Amino acid sequence: MSKLLIEDKEVVIPGQILAEGMDYLPSNGAIREGDNIISTSMGVVSLSGRLIKIIPLTKRYVPQIGDVVVGFVKDLTYSSWFIDIGYSNDAVLSMKDATSDFIERGADLTQYFSHGDYMVAKIANVTKTKAVDITMREPGLKKLYGGKIIEVNPARVPRIIGKQGSMIKIIKDSTGCMITVGQNGIIWLKGPDLKNELIATEAIMRINECSYTQGLTEQTEAFLKERTGGKQHGVHQEA
Amino acid sequence: MAYTKRLDGRKLDELRKVEAKVGVIKTAAGSAMFRMGNTIAYAAVRGPREVFPRSMAKPDTAVLRCYYDMMAFSGAGERVRPGPSRRSKEISMVTAKALEPVLDLTEFPKSGIDVFIELIQTDAGTRCAGICAAALALADAGFSMKDMVCAVAMGVIDGTVVADLDKAEEDYDKGPVADLAMAMLPRSGEVTLMQMDGEASQEHIIEAVELMKKSIKKIYEVQKKALLEKYGGVKDE
Numbered sequence: 257m258s259k260l261l262i263e264d265k266e267v268v269i270p271g272q273i274l275a276e277g278m279d280y281l282p283s284n285g286a287i288r289e290g291d292n293i294i295s296t297s298m299g300v301v302s303l304s305g306r307l308i309k310i311i312p313l314t315k316r317y318v319p320q321i322g323d324v325v326v327g328f329v330k331d332l333t334y335s336s337w338f339i340d341i342g343y344s345n346d347a348v349l350s351m352k353d354a355t356s357d358f359i360e361r362g363a364d365l366t367q368y369f370s371h372g373d374y375m376v377a378k379i380a381n382v383t384k385t386k387a388v389d390i391t392m393r394e395p396g397l398k399k400l401y402g403g404k405i406i407e408v409n410p411a412r413v414p415r416i417i418g419k420q421g422s423m424i425k426i427i428k429d430s431t432g433c434m435i436t437v438g439q440n441g442i443i444w445l446k447g448p449d450l451k452n453e454l455i456a457t458e459a460i461m462r463i464n465e466c467s468y469t470q471g472l473t474e475q476t477e478a479f480l481k482e483r484t485g486g487k488q489h490g491v492h493q494e495a
Numbered sequence: 496m497a498y499t500k501r502l503d504g505r506k507l508d509e510l511r512k513v514e515a516k517v518g519v520i521k522t523a524a525g526s527a528m529f530r531m532g533n534t535i536a537y538a539a540v541r542g543p544r545e546v547f548p549r550s551m552a553k554p555d556t557a558v559l560r561c562y563y564d565m566m567a568f569s570g571a572g573e574r575v576r577p578g579p580s581r582r583s584k585e586i587s588m589v590t591a592k593a594l595e596p597v598l599d600l601t602e603f604p605k606s607g608i609d610v611f612i613e614l615i616q617t618d619a620g621t622r623c624a625g626i627c628a629a630a631l632a633l634a635d636a637g638f639s640m641k642d643m644v645c646a647v648a649m650g651v652i653d654g655t656v657v658a659d660l661d662k663a664e665e666d667y668d669k670g671p672v673a674d675l676a677m678a679m680l681p682r683s684g685e686v687t688l689m690q691m692d693g694e695a696s697q698e699h700i701i702e703a704v705e706l707m708k709k710s711i712k713k714i715y716e717v718q719k720k721a722l723l724e725k726y727g728g729v730k731d732e
Contacts, residue, residue: 266728267723267726267727267728268728269634269643269718269719269722269723270597270634270639270640270641270642270643271597271640271641271642271643271680271681271682272719273682285639287641289641294641294642294682296599296639296640296641297637297639297640298634298635298637298722298726312637313637313726314525314635314636314637314726315637316524316543316602316603316636316637316638318602318603343543343603344542344543344544344545344557344603344605344606344607345604345605345606385554385604385605386602386603386604386605409637411637466727468726468727468728469727
């Protein structure tokens with residue numbers, strides 16, 4: 257007879273026994289060991305039927321194909337750029353993935369991206385040995401000018417964006433900032449002035465600090481209203 | 496005369512006061528404090544990041560590197576020379592070996608994960624406190640782990656098996672003392688660290704391992720509570 261040892265939405269730690277017996281199946285963040293299902297990450301339990309999944313509350317970024325990330329140029333060669341995307345291995349941006357321009361042999365690549373330039377890019381490929389290729393040739397991917405960079409735990413990114421972008425929309429609307437949230441936990445934002453940039457930063461860091469609390473959208477809304485005086489910035493540039 | 500009454504009045508199987516806190520160093524990927532009586536260890540996890548020299552990197556997984564260090568003022572009065580020494584290098588190595596079996600680092604090939612362990616105050620049992628703190632810090636950073644790691648030292652003083660020696664007991668001079676530092680996985684009971692100073696009979700060591708199995712339950716509870724506290728999992732009752 258199988259026994260479930262945890263409830264739905266319960267916070268579990270790595271190594272905790274989640275269920276006994278063969279009736280349940282481990283999904284992401286859980287493994288089977290003998291008769292038991294064991295949690296392998298710090299997170300919240302999500303039960304769906306017989307499937308036990310752990311939604312992590314903290315994680316290190318592991319690139320996946322299709323992720324939109326924010327990164328910066330760490331180094332460049334004669335034909336490619338090395339981009340730091342917050343992963344242990346640098347991502348490679350090849351010449352054909354960087355621009356549709358014709359680049360002459362021996363041209364100076366810094367005219368496109370130079371050391372320290374930030375960009376929004378998409379993970380094009382991840383090989384078995386975790387070599388990462390990224391691309392810039394898709395709509396919405398671009399080089400970033402000005403603004404500021406903040407880093408959060410990648411596990412909090414879904415919370416910062418919210419359901420269908422609801423949370424990030426609240427922050428954008430009340431501060432007038434352009435915000436790009438990378439799946440790797442690196443966030444770029446640029447506002448109409450310093451004050452609004454700082455309010456947006458503070459709002460995002462609050463979500464990062466307490467992403468596991470309930471009713472976070474209302475809390476953030478109240479916080480922004482208090483700090484900006486309830487002023488809405490209306491139409492802002494798409495970021 | 497046998498050792499029947501402990502120097503600080505604890506029961507034979509009683510641990511010192513255990514405390515833990517997760518997320519104490521904001522700039523680290525994961526961090527934790529672990530306190531056992533007067534021994535206080537801080538651990539911070541950095542990475543995964545590039546490994547130098549490159550030849551150290553493994554093609555299929557990350558390398559776990561631990562750095563154990565006692566601070567200059569941490570000892571009983573004498574200045575402790577900080578930085579790598581014969582002793583701290585050995586403890587760094589056994590700490591990494593104690594933690595490696597629970598970690599799955601295949602998501603980060605060719606990279607390195609650094610765990611810095613600093614002891615700001617010491618009263619024996621430092622490698623054990625360091626391992627407990629490091630396990631918490633790695634869980635806080637979000638690495639995949641199949642179990643926690645709990646560590647505590649057992650001792651045989653003048654033929655009596657006791658739990659969690661402090662410095663005064665380690666230096667007990669009215670009889671022979673054996674100091675047995677162990678790390679154990681709380682779920683499976685596997686031993687990932689076992690080192691001993693001194694001499695003890697086979698029976699005493701078996702008795703000490705049995706006592707260890709009981710003692711780590713308390714340590715595991717403290718570690719679990721510390722992690723749940725940071726991540727909002729503590730229920731109001």
